[in-house]
Amino acid sequence: MDSIRVFAPATVANVACGFDIFGFAVDNPGDQITLTASDEPGVRIIDIIGDEGRLPREAGRNTASIAIQTYLKQINRLDVGLDVILHKQMPLGSGLGSSAASAVAGVFAANELLGRPLPIMKLLPFAMEGERIACGSAHADNVGPSLLGGFVVVRSYQPLDVIRIDTPANLFCTLVHPDIEVNTKDARFILKNEVSLKNTITQMGNVAGLIAGLMTPDYDLISRSLVDVIIEPVRSILIPEFNEAKQAALDNGALGCSISGSGPSMFALCRDAQTAEQVGAAMQQAFLSVGITSEAYVSQINKQGPKIL
């Protein structure tokens, strides 16, 4: 095998109550990467398709190539040459884990191309290193679920402790990306450094309820627990029509609805595909009523993580 093409899923981080600790992967959208072995050692970005020229082409600055370089260094294979073509298939800076998907696709593809020297779980730190370049910090709440699939808890960073949680077979996700931009660093900057003990207790109750609801499974409990009293009230002001779009989702049968990652995308969880489609249409309509166009994606929770195409 001297060439490989890999898909890695988009991800929803935070998931209402679980700021910085929860994330899940979806089947759609996601990024694709093509790696081709080369005789010349090193990692090169040959082309990036679908980013409108916005992502860096230098291998030392691109999320995917940095993840691959870090991986090759770790397994002591700096003799390897890889040519990278990245197919961006989702909006950038959208809160859908775009950089995480590229990093995961890259490092997963390299590991497969080399005959899988490392088990998949061990690839996480390299994908996180790619995230560090994109976001300024090595978060795992997007790369974790993109790499492992499913719903993930990042329990701790020191040491890194990432736990995969079973989800109900029929859980569907609606993603709506309004065509506006929120800078991740801004979204983090406006958060307060202190939380009231009362809100901490409320949020912990919802965190516990969501995990129990997913594992039982208990859709009503999932629904009651998809509430964020800490982050959403602050960050939602950056998203025009947030309240209206959320209400539209709930009115149309969503179990819950909140900001995806640091926004501006929003996610909703639903009991079935039909409800998820209806929720997406209603949310898009809410944005459109103030002249904001959007893309909607509906899929099941992705349980597999990256896959070879």
Add this chain to the structure above:
Amino acid sequence: MDSIRVFAPATVANVACGFDIFGFAVDNPGDQITLTASDEPGVRIIDIIGDEGRLPREAGRNTASIAIQTYLKQINRLDVGLDVILHKQMPLGSGLGSSAASAVAGVFAANELLGRPLPIMKLLPFAMEGERIACGSAHADNVGPSLLGGFVVVRSYQPLDVIRIDTPANLFCTLVHPDIEVNTKDARFILKNEVSLKNTITQMGNVAGLIAGLMTPDYDLISRSLVDVIIEPVRSILIPEFNEAKQAALDNGALGCSISGSGPSMFALCRDAQTAEQVGAAMQQAFLSVGITSEAYVSQINKQGPKIL
């Protein structure tokens, strides 16, 4: 049936990471109550055994009788007469849910004596009313597990949302009550009203990890998650030798160890009975090394709640 004797279990609230939201019941210790039907309407405390005269004998001020009175009023049976004998079988003000056990025993016994007009889940608000008298607020993290058995999450108070979590069959609890006193109101008073966002995130990760660990079950995950970065660092200063007793528990194989409720009792969770016994002895020895005597209790997690004797 004109007389009934009921046992209700002691409980561990907070459970390290779950301040105000987690609690579980144990098989030992617990309180017993005897109710005898009387022709004279109203609830009377006939005797309290084992409290060294410290609990109020007036029916309008006693936790158990208030819970029963509130219950009788709700089911519109103020014609009923009940004579109460309370057998306190655990230390008062100890952080073991002593008042909750009395309230639960009382209201459960009354409901059984009257032919169970209400399902058990519906008794919770009346037991909480008893707690309000004892603690100044109607908390559910002790009465919840004492009434329902097992491990309980109080997800929300408005509306009341109490969720029962499955626990591993072989999970054992060690309780050690040092013979010192901590006032619950003091223990609450020293807490800060604000929590750093960083600590909130860490605590949420442990809350999620503990629920996932209990439900999977995964003892190592339970162990890693039994960490409290918010409450324990503040409240533990009220318990002499806390750090030494905790370290002794961990050194002897406990999965985790922290304050039970608002203290001064401490709890440890263990994989088996033998470890739990050993942990109890080591913790008692730590207290004894500075001249503090203590009682130790070892039992499985109580899965049944109150029972008729």
